[in-house]
Amino acid sequence: ESLAQLVGVCSMMHLPLESSPEGLDATFIGVPLDTGTSNRPGARFGPRQIREESVMLGAVNPSTGALPFQSLRVADLGDVKVNLYNLQDSCRLIREVYQNIVAAGCIPLTLGGDHTITYPILQAVAKKHGAVGLVHVGAHINTTDKTLGEKIYHRTSFRRSVDEGLLDCKRVVQIGIRGSSTVVDPYRYSRSQGFRVVLAEDCWMKSLVPLMAEVRQQMGDKPLYISFGIDALDPAYAPGTGTPEIAGLTPSQALEIIRGCQGLNVVGCDLVEVSPPYDLSGNTALLAANLLFEMLCALPKVTTI
Amino acid sequence: ESLAQLVGVCSMMHLPLESSPEGLDATFIGVPLDTGTSNRPGARFGPRQIREESVMLGAVNPSTGALPFQSLRVADLGDVKVNLYNLQDSCRLIREVYQNIVAAGCIPLTLGGDHTITYPILQAVAKKHGAVGLVHVGAHINTTDKTLGEKIYHRTSFRRSVDEGLLDCKRVVQIGIRGSSTVVDPYRYSRSQGFRVVLAEDCWMKSLVPLMAEVRQQMGDKPLYISFGIDALDPAYAPGTGTPEIAGLTPSQALEIIRGCQGLNVVGCDLVEVSPPYDLSGNTALLAANLLFEMLCALPKVTTI
Amino acid sequence: ESLAQLVGVCSMMHLPLESSPEGLDATFIGVPLDTGTSNRPGARFGPRQIREESVMLGAVNPSTGALPFQSLRVADLGDVKVNLYNLQDSCRLIREVYQNIVAAGCIPLTLGGDHTITYPILQAVAKKHGAVGLVHVGAHINTTDKTLGEKIYHRTSFRRSVDEGLLDCKRVVQIGIRGSSTVVDPYRYSRSQGFRVVLAEDCWMKSLVPLMAEVRQQMGDKPLYISFGIDALDPAYAPGTGTPEIAGLTPSQALEIIRGCQGLNVVGCDLVEVSPPYDLSGNTALLAANLLFEMLCALPKVTTI
Amino acid sequence: ESLAQLVGVCSMMHLPLESSPEGLDATFIGVPLDTGTSNRPGARFGPRQIREESVMLGAVNPSTGALPFQSLRVADLGDVKVNLYNLQDSCRLIREVYQNIVAAGCIPLTLGGDHTITYPILQAVAKKHGAVGLVHVGAHINTTDKTLGEKIYHRTSFRRSVDEGLLDCKRVVQIGIRGSSTVVDPYRYSRSQGFRVVLAEDCWMKSLVPLMAEVRQQMGDKPLYISFGIDALDPAYAPGTGTPEIAGLTPSQALEIIRGCQGLNVVGCDLVEVSPPYDLSGNTALLAANLLFEMLCALPKVTTI
Amino acid sequence: ESLAQLVGVCSMMHLPLESSPEGLDATFIGVPLDTGTSNRPGARFGPRQIREESVMLGAVNPSTGALPFQSLRVADLGDVKVNLYNLQDSCRLIREVYQNIVAAGCIPLTLGGDHTITYPILQAVAKKHGAVGLVHVGAHINTTDKTLGEKIYHRTSFRRSVDEGLLDCKRVVQIGIRGSSTVVDPYRYSRSQGFRVVLAEDCWMKSLVPLMAEVRQQMGDKPLYISFGIDALDPAYAPGTGTPEIAGLTPSQALEIIRGCQGLNVVGCDLVEVSPPYDLSGNTALLAANLLFEMLCALPKVTTI
Amino acid sequence: ESLAQLVGVCSMMHLPLESSPEGLDATFIGVPLDTGTSNRPGARFGPRQIREESVMLGAVNPSTGALPFQSLRVADLGDVKVNLYNLQDSCRLIREVYQNIVAAGCIPLTLGGDHTITYPILQAVAKKHGAVGLVHVGAHINTTDKTLGEKIYHRTSFRRSVDEGLLDCKRVVQIGIRGSSTVVDPYRYSRSQGFRVVLAEDCWMKSLVPLMAEVRQQMGDKPLYISFGIDALDPAYAPGTGTPEIAGLTPSQALEIIRGCQGLNVVGCDLVEVSPPYDLSGNTALLAANLLFEMLCALPKVTTI
Ligand SMILES: [Mn+2]
Ligand SMILES: [Mn+2]
Ligand SMILES: [Mn+2]
Ligand SMILES: [Mn+2]
Ligand SMILES: [Mn+2]
Ligand SMILES: [Mn+2]
Ligand SMILES: [Mn+2]
Ligand SMILES: [Mn+2]
Ligand SMILES: [Mn+2]
Ligand SMILES: [Mn+2]
Ligand SMILES: [Mn+2]
Ligand SMILES: [Mn+2]
Secondary structure, eight states: GGGGOOOOBBBBOOOOOOOOOOOOOOOEEOOOOOOEEEEEEEEGHHHHHHHHHHHHHSSOOOOOOOHHHOOOOOEEEEEEEEEEEEOHHHHHHHHHHHHHHTTTTEEEEEEOOOOOHHHHHHHEEEHHHHHHEEEEEOOOOOOOOOBTTBBOOOTTTHHHHTTOOEEEEEEEEEEEEEEEOOOSHHHHHHHHOOOOOEEGTTTTTTOOOHHHHHHHHHHTTTTTEEEGGGGGGOOTTTOSSSSSOOBOOHHHHHHHHHTTTTSSSSSEEEEOOOOOGGTTTTTTHHHHHHHHHHHHTTSSSSOOO | OOGGGGGOOOGGGGGGOOOEEEEEEEEEEEEEOOOOOOOOOOGGGGHHHHHHHHHHOBBBOTTBBHHHHOOOOOOEEOOOOOOOOOOOHHHHHHEEEEEHHHHHTTTTEEEOOOOOGHHHHHHHHHHHSSSEEEEEESSSOOOOBBBTTTTTTTTTTHHHHHHOOOOOEEEEEEEESSSSSSSSSSHHHHTTTEEEEGGGGTTTOOOOOOHHHHHHHHHSSSSSSEEEEEBOOTTTOOOOSSSSSSSBOOOOHHHHHHTTTTTSEEEEEEOOEEEEEEESSSSHHHHHHHHHHHHTTTTTTTOBO | GGGSSOOOOOOGOOOOOOOOOOSSSSSEEOOOOTTTOSSOOOOGGGGHHHHHHHHOOOOOOOOTTTHHHHOOOOEEEOOOOOOTTOOHHHHHEEEEEEHHHHHTTOEEEESSSOGGGGGHHHHHHHHHHHHHEEEESSOOOOOOOTTTTTTSSSTTTHHHHHHHHHHEEEEEEEEEOOOBBSOOHHHHHHHHTTTTEGGGGGTTTSSSHHHHHHHHHHHHHHEEEEEEEEEGOOTTTOOOOOSOSSBBBBBHHHHHHHTTTTTSSSEEEEEEOOOGGGOTTTTHHHHHHHHHHHHHHHHHHHHBO | OGGTTTTTTOOGGGBBBOOOOOOOOOEEEOOOOOOOHHHHHHOOOOOOHHHHHHHTOSSOOOTOOOOOOHHEEEEEEEEOOOOOTTTHHHHHHHHHHHHHHTTTOOOOOOOOOOGGEEEEHHHHHHHHHHHHHEEEESSSHHHHHTTTOOOOOOOHHHHHHTTTTOOEEEEEEEEEOOOBBBSSSHHHHHHHHHOOOEEGGGGGTOHHHHHHHHHHHHTTTEEEEEEEEGGGGGGOOOOOOOOOOSSSSSHHHHHHHTTTTTTEEEEEEEEOOBBBGGGGEEEEEHHHHHHHHHHTSSSOOOOOO | OOOGGGGBBBGGGGOOOSSSOOOOSSEEEEOOTTTTTOOOOOOOHHHHHHHHHTTOOOSTTTTTBBHHHHOOOEEEEOOOOOOOOOOOHHHHHHHHHHHHHHHTTTTEEEEESSSSHHHHHHHHHHHOOOOOEEESSOOOOOOOOOTBBBBBBSHHHHHHHHHHOOOEEEEEEEEEOOSOBBBBBHHHHHHHTEEEEEEGGGGGTSHHHHHHHHHHHHHHOOOEEEEEEEEGGGGOOOOOOOOOOOOBBBBHHHHHHHHTTTTEEEEEEEEEEGGGOOOTTTTHHHHHHHHHHHHHTTTTTOOOO | OOGGTSSOOGGGGOOOOOOOOOOOOOEEEEEOOOOOOOSOOOOHHHHHHHHHHTOOOBBBBBTBBBOOHHHHHHHEEOOOOOTOOOOHHHHHHHHHHHHHHTTOOOOOEEEOOOOHHHHHHHHHHHHHHHHHEEESSSSSSOOOOOOBBBBOOOOHHHHHHHTTTOEEEEEEEEEEEOBBBOOHHHHHHHHTTTOOEGGGGTTTTTTTTHHHHHHHHTTTTTTTEEEEEEGBBTTOOOOOBOOOOSSSOOOHHHHHHHHOOOOOOOOEEEOOOOOOOTTTHHHHHHOOOOOOOHHTTSTTOBBBO
């Protein structure tokens, strides 16, 4: 089947390639899907390019002192074999793989793929943990209801998640939202559900350490999922993305957000919307690889120097 | 509806933008769809980029002497509003638009889009003209049956067309086919249907004028459709494509093929598989714009100097 | 005439293409001229690329609440047919087109083109409004007198404007100026005319909201023109420009400047110096399209949510 | 020692930089002008990039056995200080520099710049040698009369040259001409003057050795100028050019043409239309550097192994 | 050790990654070394990028009918852990790994790396098979003696091989040689050793099938090594290489050469000089992946359809 | 006249090319070496590209008022002829050239090259001035001891310098350090030697003017060397580098650091790790050229307006 040719791996951070989550504390896994994107495609190559740029990462985090591989068993489970010609079927395939991972007690760290994939991942996560808290970092609010009659694409992920009760709406924060919009409905929807919407302009030229103190308070010790769209960052830092928006966050703010999640009950993470054809330098993928490493360092039970 | 944002036009060759095919002899029209591609996406931007590079084209063809705008009324009908999130639905939308064009007696010259789109176009064309002859130029034979259970994507266009009786199989020629393959079935299938399969290696370092004399003989004066995948050409000439294959045709051979169709009863043409994100110079789109102009010059009733 | 091939349009934000300014409150219009540039050319393709990247913009500005299309009639007038082989003649052609626009009571929002074009635009604007205030954002002070005997190119725009009395010199502010210089004269000239020169280093790591409060005070309710060279921004954000200078402004500062003009009597705007050949990602044009949309949102009489 | 080639500030082929043509048999010289181009600019950077890529060239031509530096004194005279803001004045500046070179008995090999520059160079050459023969290689016939009233830009070079009696029209050959055209006049003009017009399609898949035997016959031993537009080659080989045309010549044909001029009375050469912003790999400039070296090897009095 | 970070793999054609050659008939293996290159570096990333582009290759060769995986056990052995800071030591490391492979009766197909690596590979191969025949395809003759006192870099591979008796000099053919040269010695040296030197210009516009018939005659049934520098091809087809030379071979000629080796006693192959930083489209790596697959198809004992 | 900047063969800032340091107060000099890099190569082309982008720089620094060419005799000494195939030998060649420069009383401003080169430069500098203070700006701490047994590459420069007593360890500051690490030893080593290590995160969103006040205090009036790795900056500003690290410094901070050295006893400077193959826009080289100009402006005895 030629479709399987596109998936396949060069491992994240030189970790062992495994085919089962059994015995793992956490795992990297790719979802090479981009047919849910509304503008520039290419995120199907995100997992491959993030892995490629990850090979220069070291195991030590000199800034936080984290030594993630000392206390956690981590691997790379390769890619989900998505169906590029059928978004609905892809969602089913993703959900099934993640149910298996989560059931094994393994925390998934996902290399996307466009933002559509967070929806089936949350289905799997919520099946195990119940409705979860969410730290969503990204440029787009992704609570659109539908377009052209389609209910599944990258702008509807969190709307569908609310529809199915996957989110603990009082513990949802969206950071970095911005850009012109065709309609105002999604903003109203998010706020009406109780989501905290932190616009990009509320972050300009500010440290996000205070914000994260509030977020930690809000999340408590209940299960939490981190969904990070690379388009949260300004296109200067992350040109390789499908729907770039001007005046975004900086990498230091991205690190403040992720490091600010340390100590929380993180049950899953994704880094989505990396589109390598628009990333000629490879540096968007490098940034993504670093952020995924930082997410790993922020997981529960990671020891430090 | 945000989906409509992606479609929209800067006109082909500065032609007038029209919304109806009535009164036109021929029309350019874009189909910005790429979700049927198996490797590198981006053909959704093909129509936009081909139009952009077309603006430097002149109305005179000094080589053939053709003056297409002297005898034909030609316009640009803009883009079909495809559904990027649903291939089946996109096929329906394309078919309906083309049925309308063909019904008006207007010959469509299509700016693709991936090769999936030829299937619904042929549905519309055959509805009017009956089973048509086909000059298919491209690297891939596109007679795969299905993958992962999906029957519609860019490798199945001509299989589906045969299934539905859209092709006059004794008048089908496929030129430029090459590349490794996961299975041998599609080659056998094409030949078993009576298609003439001209491999790229049968074309290496040869003029294709003799081949086209035979093709003209074979086609006679019955209706004929030209489907040109830009990947027929070597990637040196056309890097901006989704599934490049080495050792392909040259631009001069492409011109020999199209000019060789002059005098035939051409009822429609497409130029597909142009993927601008992989075409940094814009020259693949420039090549495509030129080939579309040459197709126009090869239509019935075009006068010459 | 082959020169006309280069101009031509794909409309800004999918707005209707019009040929006359009559009945319009504001209009986008392109000036594809780059022969006044001193280093990297390419700004002739600025209008085309800005339009291309504008197609994903929505009509709502969630940050300011502006709904510009609800209260204003806006169109795209296409491109001025400049004479690429004669700068003087191009200035004449631009001036004539803009006199017609301004006379119709329509506010022009210009897609440049290099900074030379602001001079003939100001000629047209001042003919109607008298000497105008100026918010000039850019890296270069553009008050050079001449080079090699030539008095018209992109470094002399505001010197020529002062020569002809087009500017109300007490209401001129230049923001973002920086870079090494061959001579010191232009800095002295600007200051001697009473211009407020805000160097880039005076903006580093600062919100420009306080500056803009002062600028609003200075401008009062008299007519004001905004001329925005994309090189005001750091090349990280806007690599696609002809004369990049290090250590520039950020996109959030650019938004603060434009939004800070809301409520003023803006009679025209331009966004110049976008050079697509140096903008491989298209993101400089995307930034420019956003800034032009924000300028539209800042025009008098725009309603909000 | 080849290692030394990589280091050093770039002159053409590491030749000494001179300020005077006195005592030189031949010289490389740059003309960084691109304001006469009708589509993509950037040829102003041609001389710089050709020099940069020339540094890896060796002094020996193993194919022809030529050892040009053994018998000729050759240098690099740097660049003509053109006036980018005034085409007419640039022509004057070029003409004056070349009159000085030619008067010194030095053969100029020019690094362009767009094709406009051949006109003032021919003025200087003809002032010394009288009307000269011409081997013009390029995609465009460049005998347009004027556009928008302008008589000087890159499409009019040879029309102006005929107007002023600079060409011996019976000894003019144009090779590689192709592409659609807005008008048919220039083709008729060239032929009416007695030029031999060899279309690109007359060259497809053929050795040009027989053609050059005829050209040598035609040129006899009278003075001859070679003007080589890099757009003569297919864009696959030379993407870095301002007005690319599909289905052009190959590098081996280019070498056949230049080597075919060996033994003729060549009094000057240019290589024009290299536009580095569109040459991301640098390989168009590398090709140009090699062709200029081959022109040097084809000059009168060059000894061989 | 941070050096190990650079090596590591995404497997060739989705083959199993193995750590030992035992039980294999043939293997792909990478040598990520580029410190022997004289101009543009980057070939260290050749293996990684070739593997990446190989993932779309199928197991069937429709042109030759070869089914290599039906009769041969093939794997990917990953990369040799070279020492980037010491060329001599890298040669030792390569030689040792290959001695192990060859000793196991496994045929190595190498993903380079610059042409330096062929020298230690030939040391290993000759240790097992004695002096071997050589089909060397490339732009450069690589029989320089030394530069700056250094005897090992990519221009000396075959000189060192002769010095050590690794080559059966009567069975050495070098195809595609061209380009200017700093000295003439290497050409004389190759010929004086009895090598057959086939210049690129002897190949222009010709099928190489007749040449390969002669080569097969010359090679007989004795052991033969194929060393293929991607710079043999024209830079239009293979821009991603360290020392591009104009007017090279075409992909169809490359296929004729490799397919022409079918039936010979091939004991090893390499594909070298792929430099991904200069291969923005990825198509040079795609070409390399295809040529390596064709080499596999040409190995002894491969069955056909 | 700024127009003259564009024309001419590139030396640094159009300075005269000299072959001897005699009589010079300061000099630019290139070291085109990149074989000490651990990831992406290409810094061998740093000097060439920095010179190319330097040509648009003017002689006046409007921000600081510095007029460096009024009081200092400055030239460009070209490039050190390094041995690309032998790192040890390259270090010897560099050391010898710099000993000659320093002995002449000339301050070297180096265009790198990877960070390896700072070690032999410091050998030469310390031979004249004794152990020097160091302001090291960069992402990497470069005090690794060895890798794979190799003691010389770009991560060991300052370790070797300490080993040989080249540094006055109480006057060493390292600014901008960050990134994951394979081991923690280098951080400990730097601190144990008394170096002040200022992590990038200590710089985020802060002016570095206060830091530099402390540094000036620490340095006193004793000799000081500035070593600036362009990777100190965030990859958004400097993508063209060999080992990019996320979340780095900004250009304004870089200027604050260099301008903060004004008044100190600076005896040498370098700007290293610029890799042009990864700098498609040329803007990393432009940034480097500007920083080198600012270093020149910060040298002792420079006069101001
Ligand atoms: Mn990749
Ligand atoms: Mn998003
Ligand atoms: Mn485009
Ligand atoms: Mn195809
Ligand atoms: Mn464009
Ligand atoms: Mn400017
Ligand atoms: Mn350059
Ligand atoms: Mn031309
Ligand atoms: Mn890669
Ligand atoms: Mn080679
Ligand atoms: Mn360069
Ligand atoms: Mn570093």
